[in-house]
Amino acid sequence: MPPTPDPTSHADRAASFSTGADVYARVRPGYPDDAVDWLLPRDSARVLDLAAGTGLLTRSLVRRELEVVAVDASAPMLDRLRAALPSVDARLGTAEEIPLPDASVDAVVVAQAWHWFDTARAAAEIARVLRPGGRACVLWNDRDERVEWVARLGEIMHRGDPLAPDGSHSVHAPALGPAFDASDRSTFPWHQRLATRDLRNLVASRSYALTLPDAERAELLQRVDDLTTTHPDLSGTEQVVLPYVTTAYRARRR
Ligand SMILES: C[S@@+](CC[C@H](N)C(=O)[O-])C[C@H]1O[C@@H](n2cnc3c(N)ncnc32)[C@H](O)[C@@H]1O
Numbered sequence: 001m002p003p004t005p006d007p008t009s010h011a012d013r014a015a016s017f018s019t020g021a022d023v024y025a026r027v028r029p030g031y032p033d034d035a036v037d038w039l040l041p042r043d044s045a046r047v048l049d050l051a052a053g054t055g056l057l058t059r060s061l062v063r064r065e066l067e068v069v070a071v072d073a074s075a076p077m078l079d080r081l082r083a084a085l086p087s088v089d090a091r092l093g094t095a096e097e098i099p100l101p102d103a104s105v106d107a108v109v110v111a112q113a114w115h116w117f118d119t120a121r122a123a124a125e126i127a128r129v130l131r132p133g134g135r136a137c138v139l140w141n142d143r144d145e146r147v148e149w150v151a152r153l154g155e156i157m158h159r160g161d162p163l164a165p166d167g168s169h170s171v172h173a174p175a176l177g178p179a180f181d182a183s184d185r186s187t188f189p190w191h192q193r194l195a196t197r198d199l200r201n202l203v204a205s206r207s208y209a210l211t212l213p214d215a216e217r218a219e220l221l222q223r224v225d226d227l228t229t230t231h232p233d234l235s236g237t238e239q240v241v242l243p244y245v246t247t248a249y250r251a252r253r254r
Contacts, residue, residue: 005211014116016210021076025054035188039137044106051113055081095122109137115169127179130253140170144243161208170247183251200224
């Protein structure tokens with residue numbers, strides 16, 4: 001990343017997680033077990049967590065006693081993953097050039113990261129490393145904005161963000177191309193318990209905040225603090241229940 005990241009640049013935004021790995025590992029949500037159960041083929045033995053970050057999904061794969069390879073483009077994110085999950089084979093690499101041999105894994109999971117990839121190249125690479133009959137699994141967590149304060153938080157997060165999606169990334173099935181059957185989709189509501197003061201860190205862990213100039217980041221985080229101190233559902237609370245919906249897509253490699 002250049003010394004002054006550009007919040008309008010997709011590449012700078014994709015690379016920005018390196019500067020926020022500690023806070024990311026602490027406040028970003030994991031993924032519900034029922035979503036992971038639905039995604040993975042029952043006979044999976046070896047699974048690639050692609051763009052694994054600090055390992056928020058990887059840890060559920062490890063709990064299932066799978067042989068797990070984690071790949072991410074960010075060395076600081078992978079350092080957190082290695083510290084938390086030393087049994088995982090963690091490799092620096094990209095979705096566009098996956099550092100694995102052909103037909104070497106039963107499933108590839110991509111959590112909260114498909115939108116950062118060159119998706120045509122990533123889909124071809126995922127097809128290459130999957131065994132025939134293996135599975136591509138793509139998922140996102142979306143905050144459930146049917147809750148009013150969560151919608152207010154979302155407005156604050158996205159205001160002024162030139163790369164904010166219209167709606168959510170998870171609205172569109174990932175374009176995996178001709179090597180895959182059509183994907184199935186399912187959704188899984190769940191919630192994360194979070195210290196109220198960490199709502200500001202949740203916002204700070206996002207690529208938009210990570211790439212903003214210092215003064216603009218401070219203004220953004222001040223707006224979050226204003227929400228947490230004045231909103232009747234938040235003010236005076238130590239903890240919040242932040243509702244999420246995980247949207248998951250799975251597709252079979254032909
Ligand atoms: C929002 S984080 C998601 C991390 C993790 N999967 C999770 O659910 O917490 C996005 C991750 O994608 C990684 N990333 C971005 N572009 C990538 C690429 N082209 N190839 C591999 N990793 C990439 C970033 O380094 C970051 O760790």
